[in-house]
């Protein structure tokens with residue numbers, strides 16, 4: 685196959701995960717320009733890798749939505765879900781733009797893309813934390829891209845530089861698995877201000893976690909009878925593997941930021957309302973977080 689010219693991406697959300705993605709894209713020869721609301725100097729940032737690879741400096745050009753002359757053909761969305769509409773709606777996208785959504789939750793780009801756009805969902809189990817100037821890459825784990833179709837030509841070259849990146853024909857299953865873990869772990873750790881592992885230690889919290897998972901499994905089975913259900917063991921495995929971690933939602937609550945609850949448990953509630961499936965515990969955690 686002839687070598688393809690790697691695309692140039694516009695990146696919305698040069699935070700922790702967006703910066704790591706930008707580093708991998710750059711390593712694979714792709715271009716990356718960051719979109720910010722206001723004109724700004726280029727981003728000068730540092731990635732700190734946990735595996736002994738040391739640090740990497742990254743300088744990314746920055747522009748504003750108004751300054752982009754041509755319609756955007758490649759867009760990577762990696763902001764937190766509540767800011768997606770504000771970030772994406774001012775952008776002029778090409779009718780056939782390719783858009784990669786690297787976010788937790790589901791549905792944040794609904795109704796925001798042109799009809800002919802190709803939306804590729806990305807699910808990552810990597811973890812990055814720190815500050816806007818210093819991104820600590822805590823774990824580089826599996827990441828899946830997919831949209832139900834075949835991988836685009838540029839994917840193979842990117843996968844050579846993005847550790848554990850795979851194209852999957854079953855992206856929805858990966859998304860739903862991550863969604864159930866986030867639906868159970870994130871709101872409970874946020875509301876009770878505990879690390880993820882506490883959901884395994886505390887009997888009451890564990891019962892709440894199991895109830896959220898049960899409701900989510902019921903709903904997902906109503907959406908797709910092939911959903912395997914029985915997600916509790918895998919959610920417990922995530923809580924165990926990240927026992928000492930502060931979940932992203934707990935961190936958002938601690939710093940008084942808007943949480944991603946709408947795209948996680950809120951998405952489950954929306955689907956439940958559509959199908960007539962009640963999710964009382966999910967509703968309860970949503971209400972508790974909305975009231976904060």
Ligand SMILES: NC(=O)C1=CN([C@@H]2O[C@H](COP(=O)(O)OP(=O)(O)OC[C@H]3O[C@@H](n4cnc5c(N)ncnc54)[C@H](OP(=O)(O)O)[C@@H]3O)[C@@H](O)[C@H]2O)C=CC1
Pocket residue numbers: 696697698699700701702719720721762763764765767770771772786787788789808809810811812813816932944
């Ligand atoms: N961090 C991680 O390890 C993981 C994160 N995720 C998911 O990835 C997504 C991003 O998370 P994370 O990287 O941690 O978040 P961060 O808060 O680190 O980064 C979000 C970035 O989005 C920018 N942003 C917000 N609003 C706009 C806007 N209107 N226009 C342009 N940029 C904007 C912010 O800029 P500013 O600071 O200037 O507001 C910030 O740089 C979330 O959905 C999260 O759940 C998934 C797996 C792992």
Ligand SMILES: CC(C)(CO)C(=O)C(=O)O
Pocket residue numbers: 788865866869870880922926929930931932933
């Ligand atoms: C897997 C988990 C729960 C790890 O903390 C996460 O994705 C998050 O905090 O958003």
